[in-house]
Amino acid sequence: MSTIAENISTLAERIRSAAQAVQRDPASVGLLAVSKTKPASDLREAYDAGLRDFGENYLQEALGKQAELSDLPLIWHFIGPIQSNKTRAIAEHFAWVHSVDRLKIAQRLSEQRPPELPPLNICIQVNVSGEASKSGCSPEDLPALAQAISALPNLKLRGLMAIPEPTDDRDEQNASFAAVSTLQAQLGLPLDTLSMGMSHDLEAAIAQGATWVRIGTALFGARNYGQP
Numbered sequence: 001m002s003t004i005a006e007n008i009s010t011l012a013e014r015i016r017s018a019a020q021a022v023q024r025d026p027a028s029v030g031l032l033a034v035s036k037t038k039p040a041s042d043l044r045e046a047y048d049a050g051l052r053d054f055g056e057n058y059l060q061e062a063l064g065k066q067a068e069l070s071d072l073p074l075i076w077h078f079i080g081p082i083q084s085n086k087t088r089a090i091a092e093h094f095a096w097v098h099s100v101d102r103l104k105i106a107q108r109l110s111e112q113r114p115p116e117l118p119p120l121n122i123c124i125q126v127n128v129s130g131e132a133s134k135s136g137c138s139p140e141d142l143p144a145l146a147q148a149i150s151a152l153p154n155l156k157l158r159g160l161m162a163i164p165e166p167t168d169d170r171d172e173q174n175a176s177f178a179a180v181s182t183l184q185a186q187l188g189l190p191l192d193t194l195s196m197g198m199s200h201d202l203e204a205a206i207a208q209g210a211t212w213v214r215i216g217t218a219l220f221g222a223r224n225y226g227q228p
């Protein structure tokens with residue numbers, strides 16, 4: 001087995017045991033492979049080991065890999081910060097966007113989604129770490145943003161995404177993820193997705209209801225930003 005295939009089986013076991021610890025079906029937790037800075041050959045290996053969903057943060061890098069891997073039926077998720085001038089390409093080349101945190105971006109994605117494609121799946125990124133984080137909608141602004149996005153024609157609002165301030169304290173991890181889950185429930189909308197949990201905190205995220213865990217390091221190894 002390749003290292004990537006081994007990492008995937010280790011992750012599948014972590015997901016299984018975290019789900020079973022809280023009586024959840026492990027199949028209700030998706031593994032999103034976060035492939036930023038990694039070459040297309042690594043994604044191909046992950047595909048060969050059974051993964052289909054890939055998350056990318058940087059548009060140009062993602063478009064390059066999509067072209068190299070166009071022979072594979074991959075499902076692409078955009079998970080990075082979004083500038084207005086990138087929305088058209090994102091609307092054209094992705095199935096999911098996890099990092100929507102303002103209405104202007106959502107409106108542009110809806111307007112620019114090609115009519116022949118299904119609605120773009122959207123998660124609103126919410127900031128549950130206060131001052132410590134600059135991205136994400138505030139909990140106060142979330143209800144109005146969620147209502148407005150729900151009304152846009154070419155988007156399908158699926159749920160919330162969060163990147164809490166990293167900590168090794170399991171209680172703090174639980175508290176942050178529980179806050180995301182509570183915010184989602186309070187919206188009273190028919191949402192089915194919680195995108196939360198990364199390599200170091202996926203167990204706490206699954207305990208609090210994650211349906212996508214976004215995993216980079218534990219799958220592909222450490223990132224080297226000097227040599228993408």
Ligand SMILES: *Cc1c(COP(=O)(O)O)cnc(C)c1O
Pocket residue numbers: 034036057079080163198199200214215216217218
């Ligand atoms: C890089 C990244 C991840 C993956 O983080 P790891 O700690 O490497 O698992 C998950 N989500 C987002 C939004 C990221 O940018």
